[in-house]
Amino acid sequence: MSTRETDSETADVLVGGGGVAGLTAATFTARAGLDTTVVDTDESILARNAHLENVPGFPGGVDARRFLDLLVEQAEENGVRRRTGRVTDVERTDEDADPSDGGESHGDADPSDGDAFEVSAVSDGGETRTYRADAVVAASWSDASYLDGLGVETRDAGSKTYVIVDDLGRTDVEGVYAAGRLTEKYHQAVVAAGHGAEVGLTVVHDSETPYYHDWVTPEGYFTDRGREVPPGCEEIDAAERERRDAESRDRMREAFEGPHPEPQRTHPSLVDDELGRLDE
Numbered sequence: 001m002s003t004r005e006t007d008s009e010t011a012d013v014l015v016g017g018g019g020v021a022g023l024t025a026a027t028f029t030a031r032a033g034l035d036t037t038v039v040d041t042d043e044s045i046l047a048r049n050a051h052l053e054n055v056p057g058f059p060g061g062v063d064a065r066r067f068l069d070l071l072v073e074q075a076e077e078n079g080v081r082r083r084t085g086r087v088t089d090v091e092r093t094d095e096d097a098d099p100s101d102g103g104e105s106h107g108d109a110d111p112s113d114g115d116a117f118e119v120s121a122v123s124d125g126g127e128t129r130t131y132r133a134d135a136v137v138a139a140s141w142s143d144a145s146y147l148d149g150l151g152v153e154t155r156d157a158g159s160k161t162y163v164i165v166d167d168l169g170r171t172d173v174e175g176v177y178a179a180g181r182l183t184e185k186y187h188q189a190v191v192a193a194g195h196g197a198e199v200g201l202t203v204v205h206d207s208e209t210p211y212y213h214d215w216v217t218p219e220g221y222f223t224d225r226g227r228e229v230p231p232g233c234e235e236i237d238a239a240e241r242e243r244r245d246a247e248s249r250d251r252m253r254e255a256f257e258g259p260h261p262e263p264q265r266t267h268p269s270l271v272d273d274e275l276g277r278l279d280e
């Protein structure tokens with residue numbers, strides 16, 4: 001995929017939905033050097049959780065809103081751009097593509113050499129913004145309607161529509177991926193995060209980005225064995241390790257200093273608030 005100058009409307013990877021799966025997928029693609037934008041309506045279903053007790057690494061549980069805030073912080077810190085908006089449509093810009101055979105390209109068209117998709121998103125104020133991207137990741141539980149025009153294979157189950165993906169998160173349309181609950185994965189945060197990571201890595205592997213693993217290792221781990229540091233990996237010395245450790249402890253202390261300022265959310269049908277915010 002191409003790397004281009006910062007342009008807020010153009011990206012290598014456009015992620016629809018910035019909840020658990022979308023933010024995790026985006027963190028992985030951005031860390032691998034792919035220019036990544038997340039477009040989100042800020043309605044992660046996890047914000048309705050009352051106390052998150054089964055995410056690895058939090059033996060005492062964690063406030064779900066804080067967990068989401070930390071995912072956002074981590075994504076942004078790794079270079080992900082976040083935009084507010086509801087994705088409403090995705091179209092191929094590659095005119096040679098024939099959606100009837102799964103959107104595969106013909107002739108000279110190469111879906112990884114330019115902006116293969118145009119994504120439309122509508123803001124709260126009703127403005128439509130367009131994004132061009134080489135790859136699209138749908139992580140927008142529970143809306144997959146914007147993929148209809150591409151002919152992405154889905155499965156209807158009552159009021160829900162699930163996107164069909166292969167073992168690594170690819171849909172049947174080249175360049176379009178899906179992650180998290182939208183793909184009928186178990187309805188658990190860690191499953192959504194794990195799937196998001198896996199799908200993000202699939203996008204990286206399908207691109208031209210040189211990549212081995214996303215690892216941070218002690219100095220010499222590769223080089224003292226006569227190996228180059230592989231792409232995606234980083235060796236850090238003791239001083240840098242101590243600096244990062246101190247910073248991470250400071251930041252966690254700060255993040256967990258007091259209760260989360262936002263109200264608990266519940267099912268929106270239970271209260272007179274579109275996001276389900278409870279009076280507290």
Ligand SMILES: Cc1cc2nc3c(=O)[nH]c(=O)nc-3n(C[C@H](O)[C@H](O)[C@H](O)COP(=O)(O)OP(=O)(O)OC[C@H]3O[C@@H](n4cnc5c(N)ncnc54)[C@H](O)[C@@H]3O)c2cc1C
Pocket residue numbers: 016017018019020021022039040041042043044045046047048049050051052053054055085086087088139140141142143146179180181182186187188189190192
């Ligand atoms: C009440 C409740 C309690 C729960 N408790 C737990 C628990 O204790 N432990 C646990 O592991 N799991 C729990 N879950 C489940 C967990 O929240 C989900 O499995 C997880 O959030 C799924 O992640 P996701 O990224 O697929 O979806 P989400 O986290 O919901 O993210 C989807 C994102 O897509 C956005 N979006 C939707 N449509 C669009 C669109 N068209 N354009 C742009 N953005 C869009 C939404 O705003 C949202 O941010 C709970 C769920 C609920 C409802």
